[in-house]
Amino acid sequence: MKSNFVMKINQLFPAFALALLGLASCSKDSSDDTSGAGMSKFEVRLTDAPGDYAAVNIDVQQVQVHVTDGDDEAGWQTLPLIRPGVYNIMDYTNGNSVGLVSADFPAGKISQIRLILGPNNTLVLRDGTVKALTTPSAQQSGLKLKIDATLVRDVTYQLLLDFDVAKSIVKRGNSGQYNLKPVIRTITTAVAGGIRGVATPASTRPLVLAIRTSTVPNDTLSTTADAAGGFLLRGVPTGNYRVELHSGLLYPVVTRNISVSNDQITDLGTVAVR
Structure with missing residues (x-):
């Protein structure tokens, strides 16, 4: 018992x-x-400085990082996007941001990042007019940005892409057309x-x-x-x-x-x- x-x-x-x-x-x-063990957590987020537009829609299809000091194509690695597609970056101003990537990544050096953009990039003016944004270089080879970050194992890092709309949208004379020439500041911090x-x-x-x-x-x-x-x-x-x-x-x-x-x-x- x-x-x-x-x-x-x-x-x-x-x-x-x-x-x-x-x-x-x-x-x-x-x-x-x-x-x-041996991995870091790496996050990429997008934010925006305000501009005089109703919307700026950017078609983000891939985010890649380069792990060497050179520009050898073999050094680029593609990160898994949280959601590929169109982002209205005007939604992410005044301290707000949106996550593009959140993934485990080998500890070590990252020298560059590049964004591969799709064709669906548009500008909406204050009066509601929608204009196509031409981005030939970003669509073909990607928009490259220097970052020079060293990731320490087991630490979580955040890379903030601070998009300056006012400087990035360029009107093409009197044609009524607009080019997208992104001006982006990168900020990498251990969070x-x-x-x-x-x-x-x-x-x-x-x-x-x-x-x-x-x-x-x-x-x-x-x-x-x-x-x-x-x-x-x-x-x-x-x-x-x-x-x-x-x-x-x-x-x-x-x-x-x-x-x-x-x-x-x-x-x-x-x-x-x-």
């Missing part, structure tokens, strides 16, 4: 497991385990760091929670240690965090209080969970 203690444990454990599952599913963000560590013994495979204590409400990120005990949370915003490792009902929660900055990975080292 089971003791009352064992019966109580058996009754409580499912509720405990469900509670942990709920915490993980409600987290603001989650991360893969250390299988992504998030990360948290890593190794749980021991590895067989516990603990649930790892990073609870941000420097903001209200307290955002939570989560992951699970891999078969070797390693865990990695990427894309962690700057702030103070309470890191909790949950390895089961019979073992206490292991807690660490840490600070995370944009340009580094906070390493907890080896954490004993039993």
Whole structure:
């Protein structure tokens, strides 16, 4: 016959497991385990300085980056677009922006970026007149921009393409036609760091929670240690965090209080969970 203690444990454990599952599913963000080590998170966003037009529609079909100092065609790599197609860049002014790319990318140097534009580029004047925008060079070889960024492993970077509409739209004399000659400023910043560590013994495979204590409400990120005990949370915003490792009902929660900055990975080292 089971003791009352064992019966109580058996009754409580499912509720405990469900509670942990709920915490993980409600987290603001989650991360893969250390299988992504050696990669950075790279985001490309588009914003605009206001201009005297109703709309400026840009047909973005590809975003590519160059990973060497030269201009060898083999050095270009295509990034997966969130949504290929037409963007009205007048919608993204005064601090607003739209994401073009959000992808894992090998750590290292990026020297250039280029946008490949499709044929559906148009200008809408204040009176509602729609004009075609001619962009021959951007359609054929791509619009190239220098960036000279070095991505550090496991850190999240954001490349902001700041489009200056007033300088980029050129009227062709009295013909009533317009050319698109984009003037774009590039700004690359590290926007998030990360948290890593190794749980021991590895067989516990603990649930790892990073609870941000420097903001209200307290955002939570989560992951699970891999078969070797390693865990990695990427894309962690700057702030103070309470890191909790949950390895089961019979073992206490292991807690660490840490600070995370944009340009580094906070390493907890080896954490004993039993």
